Amino acid sequence: MGNYAARITPALALCALLAMIWISYSSLPRESQHEGAEIGDGHANGWQRMLSAYTLLVHIVTTLFALRAFRALGHVIVKIEETACKPWLKENASSLQPPLRFAIIIPSYKETTETLQTTLGVLASHPQARSCYHVYLAMEDREMGSREKAKRLQNEFGDLFLEISVTIHPEGIVNQAPGKSSNESWAGQQIMRDYSLPGKLLEVIVTTMDADSHLSWRYFAQIAKQHLALSEEERDLSFYVCPVVFDRNSHRVPLFVRTADIFWAGAGISTMYAQSSVCIPTSVYSMPLSLLEYVGGWDSDARAIGEDMHMFLKCYFALDGNLRPKVIYAAASQCNVCSELAGIRGYHDGIRVRYQQAKRHMWGMLDTGFAVELAAGMVTSRLKWWTRNIATVTTSIMRRRVRRQSNRVEHAEHIVRRTVPRWRLPQDTFEPHMRIQKRRTMTVFLRLWEAHMIPLHLALVLTISGLYKAVHPDSHIPMMLNTSLDICSVLRLLGFLIMMAFLYRYNRYHRLCLRLRIEDAQLARGEGVSWGENISSHRSAIGMHEAVLFPLGGLLFGALPALQATVMHVFTTQLHYVVSAKPLSKDGAGDHHV
DSSP: OHHHHHHTHHHHHHHHHHHHHHHHHHSOOGGGSSTTOOTTOSOOOHHHHHHHHHHHHHHHHHHHHHHHHHHHHHHHHHHHHHHHTOHHHHHHHHTOOTTEEEEEEEEOSSOOHHHHHHHHHHHHTSTTHHHHEEEEEEEETTSTTHHHHHHHHHHHHGGGSSEEEEEEEOSOOTTOOSSHHHHHHHHHHHHHHHHOSTTOOOEEEEEEOOTTOBOOHHHHHHHHHHHHTSOHHHHHTEEEEOOEEEOSSGGGSOHHHHHHHHHHHHHHHTTOSTTOSOOOOBSBEEEEHHHHHHHTSOOOSGGGGGTHHHHHHHHHHHTTTOOEEEEOSSOEEEOOOOOSOOHHHHHHHHHHHHHHHHHHHHHTTHHHHHHHHHHHHHHHHHHHHHHHTEEEEEOHHHHHHHHHHOOOHHHHTOOOEEEEEGGGSOTTTOOOSOOOOHHHHHHHHHHHHHHHTHHHHHHHHHHHHHHHHHHSOGGGSOHHHHHHHHHHHHHHHHHHHHHHHHHHHHHHHHHHHHHHHHHHHHHHHHTTOOOOOOOOOHHHHSOHHHHHHHHHHHIIIIIHHHHHHHHHTTTOOOOOOEEOOOOOTTSOOOOEEO
């Protein structure tokens, strides 16, 4: 029952909001309803005050999110430019040798051979590929011909990497849902078998990425430099994330889709501001093998559909909030989902497949309940340990107090005892657990609220309030609620202006990432490796259309799929998994259903 209650946390929050809205608007003060009443004559009751406060809170958080995304993007741009110009980066990439090794997982289900060839070609062009990259093609047994496809890729690229291994996730395993996490879990188990043997002194970094993600050699070179510079304890707590950019086919998708993906990338970047302690990964992330072993690998049940965020939360709470996310300033190149159809049918189908992807993303709000369970488990396990380890001990604080009271030796030898939990004693006494990071944990839940609830809550508050004000005079609305709605209108305008500035800054980010990708393509040709240069012109990446359409895109690909997922999670966690369509060189693409 507890697991179910945690799972439907977003649904419970939605019901509470709807109840608050219903009671607030159905219990308006009667004295404000007489003819000729002035605006704000009515006094707000408790429900209306709560609605006013919550409406203001949602708008304030949304505006602060826009400001945070704008500032974080500026920080990311500066750091990418600085890092890309460092001469030591290329030298570090070329000189990487064991004991450092990268185990790179590429999950695949019905991905075209061309997509995988291009991704492997990008990785093979890296100067450190032959000495440090062990690639794992994480295939699905349910895909017909997956073994043969993997074998062909193994033969084609085997000489370009240190090693290529193939893992085939079996079909029909109980409690394992189809998706990226299941493939990662199966490949992760193989990595642990390969590199966890006694006597192996390799430092292994496990990287997972989407099948169509293109990573620069700078990504791995920066990880190597940062990781090797850390102490052994800090290495085990590290979790590496990078920004993403949709720079390969944004000129070929509907504006709604392009806008949604720009802000999807922006949502991830918004957590990567300077000194951020909570950085949510998107599509690509890396961690030391020691951390992967500690948390038991990837989950593979239906609740793990959140994939990247799910694994981040699992690692975060396993370490009592002491996870150390580190931003790698080398953007991962991504594709927008697209349709294989042309003309108006292609436009509509492009919106349809993007909605399917948005529904899968919002299905990841199961991670809110997952985080609630993990947080409760973190506190409960600490309390259980606390009750088992109560001991009568001597505290240094009380000893010092006795010494201050008397200079006599016999008084100094008095032992003052009290009953305290051992983990609260000084570290030199006994402390088996790391300290729970309460502030970071609050930030984690704020990010979950922003991602999984605010899009729907904001849409509901605006829609219902707008409809009510359209059919009722202002005199029917209490002053507090009316003032709150007026302030929210100002905040929405401010948030809109900030997002316009964000879009302008994103254009610079897009151009920078394109320039670096073209440089990587030239490097690949110099190394004798070919990979496509399918890129989007920066002139078509941003425009006034995006500025006008982004609120509609937020409703279509944010609030609506969030509503669908919230309601469905009351009844099931199962989702008919759809592999998003990605572009081919000849504009061929299609959905693959599991």
